[in-house]
Amino acid sequence: MLFIKIEKSMKQIVECVPNISEGRDVEKIRFISSVVEEIDGVKLLNIDPGKATNRTVITFVGEPQQVIDAAFLLIKKAQELIDMSKHSGEHPRMGATDVCPLVPIANISMEECVKWAHKLGKRVGKELGIPIYHYEAAAKEEKRKNLANCRQGEYEGLSKKLVDSKWKPDFGPAEFNTSVERSGATAISARDFLVAYNINLNTTSTRRANAVAFDIREAGRIKREGGEILGKIIKDKNGKPLKTPGLFKAVKGIGWFIDEYGVAQISYNLTNINISPLHEVFEKTCERAIARGMRVTGSELVGLVPKKVLIDAGKYFLKRQARSTGIHEGEIMKIAIKTLGLDELSPFKPEERVIEYMLDNDADKPLINMSMRDFANETASESPAPGGGSIAAYCGAMGISLGTMVANLSAHKRGWDDKWEEFSCWADKGMKYQKILLDLVDEDTNAFNNIMDAFRLPKDTDIEKAKRKEAIQDATKNAILTPFKVMDTAYKSMEIMKTMAEIGNPNSVTDAAVGALCARTAVIGAFLNVKINCGDCEDKTFVKDILEKGQKLVDKACVLEAGILKVTNSKI
Numbered sequence: 001m002l003f004i005k006i007e008k009s010m011k012q013i014v015e016c017v018p019n020i021s022e023g024r025d026v027e028k029i030r031f032i033s034s035v036v037e038e039i040d041g042v043k044l045l046n047i048d049p050g051k052a053t054n055r056t057v058i059t060f061v062g063e064p065q066q067v068i069d070a071a072f073l074l075i076k077k078a079q080e081l082i083d084m085s086k087h088s089g090e091h092p093r094m095g096a097t098d099v100c101p102l103v104p105i106a107n108i109s110m111e112e113c114v115k116w117a118h119k120l121g122k123r124v125g126k127e128l129g130i131p132i133y134h135y136e137a138a139a140k141e142e143k144r145k146n147l148a149n150c151r152q153g154e155y156e157g158l159s160k161k162l163v164d165s166k167w168k169p170d171f172g173p174a175e176f177n178t179s180v181e182r183s184g185a186t187a188i189s190a191r192d193f194l195v196a197y198n199i200n201l202n203t204t205s206t207r208r209a210n211a212v213a214f215d216i217r218e219a220g221r222i223k224r225e226g227g228e229i230l231g232k233i234i235k236d237k238n239g240k241p242l243k244t245p246g247l248f249k250a251v252k253g254i255g256w257f258i259d260e261y262g263v264a265q266i267s268y269n270l271t272n273i274n275i276s277p278l279h280e281v282f283e284k285t286c287e288r289a290i291a292r293g294m295r296v297t298g299s300e301l302v303g304l305v306p307k308k309v310l311i312d313a314g315k316y317f318l319k320r321q322a323r324s325t326g327i328h329e330g331e332i333m334k335i336a337i338k339t340l341g342l343d344e345l346s347p348f349k350p351e352e353r354v355i356e357y358m359l360d361n362d363a364d365k366p367l368i369n370m371s372m373r374d375f376a377n378e379t380a381s382e383s384p385a386p387g388g389g390s391i392a393a394y395c396g397a398m399g400i401s402l403g404t405m406v407a408n409l410s411a412h413k414r415g416w417d418d419k420w421e422e423f424s425c426w427a428d429k430g431m432k433y434q435k436i437l438l439d440l441v442d443e444d445t446n447a448f449n450n451i452m453d454a455f456r457l458p459k460d461t462d463i464e465k466a467k468r469k470e471a472i473q474d475a476t477k478n479a480i481l482t483p484f485k486v487m488d489t490a491y492k493s494m495e496i497m498k499t500m501a502e503i504g505n506p507n508s509v510t511d512a513a514v515g516a517l518c519a520r521t522a523v524i525g526a527f528l529n530v531k532i533n534c535g536d537c538e539d540k541t542f543v544k545d546i547l548e549k550g551q552k553l554v555d556k557a558c559v560l561e562a563g564i565l566k567v568t569n570s571k572i
Contacts, residue, residue: 013106023049035073054089057303068120084184095184113190125171131185132171195270196302209255209264217253220246248276279313298344310336324411326427389444392525396490397437399518404430406500433493447479483526490522513568523557
């Protein structure tokens with residue numbers, strides 16, 4: 001059994017997205033957002049001001065304690081610089097820092113995020129004297145889960161709300177004192193990703209925009225007798241208005257006019273993109289707008305979004321076009337951006353708007369980010385890395401890239417329209433293998449460097465010697481498992497080349513064959529690295545096991561390659 005426990009730092013990562021009630025004064029926005037970077041380990045990802053809404057969305061990430069420390073500083077600075085008694089804007093608001101949600105990103109549960117939200121709320125309430133309401137997952141009672149309920153009456157209604165026992169703040173003062181008059185109240189939560197999304201219409205009518213929003217949003221619209229706009233409101237037995245729900249759950253929406261653009265927009269909050277994907281909301285909005293004599297001209301995303309939002313959208317639209325989805329994610333995103341019209345009002349740059357891209361550290365992947373020429377020259381240099389393991393991984397990546405190309409050419413071949421979906425599935429599979437193998441290019445070199453680092457550890461005392469020996473052995477096992485993963489992935493990828501040689505575009509059959517040759521080379525080349533690194537491993541049971549498995553992979557890869565070449569030669 002191949003198993004090794006290598007200690008890794010599993011950092012908990014939390015995203016924080018405070019919304020401050022200032023979108024026009026550039027200097028104030030800069031001063032407020034800059035305090036975030038005073039906390040080591042916190043990364044400021046995005047600042048997204050809105051003039052019409054007079055509101056700025058700020059996004060930063062880090063480990064939980066660091067994030068709430070940064071959030072506290074931001075709320076404090078906003079309290080100092082924003083006077084809510086003088087504030088106006090299109091967006092609902094009740095405080096200088098209006099909302100401050102925590103979002104779990106990596107290795108942390110929602111339950112843990114809730115505890116951190118409460119810790120932040122308690123500190124802000126106590127030290128800054130700001131009334132705090134916890135909403136969504138952090139809510140301490142059911143009615144406070146909905147942000148709209150917490151913010152009802154907005155800033156103007158806060159003086160009455162604070163003295164209402166039903167709306168006593170979770171933390172902070174329950175009075176509208178001089179300090180609160182200036183700061184307002186803040187809502188703090190733990191929640192899933194919320195996608196703030198605006199859709200632009202070719203109308204100036206807020207009423208017409210609202211009509212579409214009511215069709216779409218979960219809350220829908222109030223029921224009226226005869227279904228007439230001016231009909232009498234239909235109420236339940238308790239006297240509350242009944243509503244006809246909209247088409248989507250977990251979607252909030254309202255129409256408004258944006259002076260900055262001179263058009264009406266529908267502003268949506270998508271609180272669960274798994275229940276209501278953005279692209280489906282967009283499609284139905286287009287449909288309902290057309291039915292009401294309007295047209296969607298484009299849309300905009302506010303703040304950062306998870307990659308999934310755009311990838312899912314891009315794949316959806318590609319499928320609508322009967323095109324393969326097994327292409328580079330950059331191309332998938334391009335389709336999403338163009339179809340959604342995200343670049344209508346301003347350029348949309350994924351590297352600045354997608355959270356995973358903002359967190360990506362290119363320093364961890366120096367090899368695959370090189371040009372082909374630089375990579376070749378670096379390999380040819382006197383440095384021992386990158387070596388055969390990285391080259392084997394790259395060989396495998398190029399091999400499956402060829403196999404995926406044949407699948408995409410087959411999906412797009414004229415007269416094969418009934419087969420596009422089958423080939424698209426093969427291309428999707430190929431891109432997954434490609435990503436793994438490309439990552440392994442740098443991973444193999446990192447594995448070598450980790451061995452070197454282990455050898456450099458101190459060895460003056462018996463304890464130091466023991467720790468050094470353990471580190472060397474752990475690093476050695478990792479340096480064995482990494483090329484073995486190359487072997488396993490490259491071999492699995494050969495299934496795609498085999499299928500493409502057999503049923504793919506006949507004009508590209510030799511491309512599938514060259515892909516198979518590359519994959520087989522990757523398997524054999526990586527096995528050589530497995531074997532040489534096994535020489536330094538003291539765990540002989542582990543060594544015996546992995547060498548047996550490795551040899552079987554080599555044998556199977558050679559047999560598969562021979563079969564693919566036979567099919568290829570029969571067609572040329």
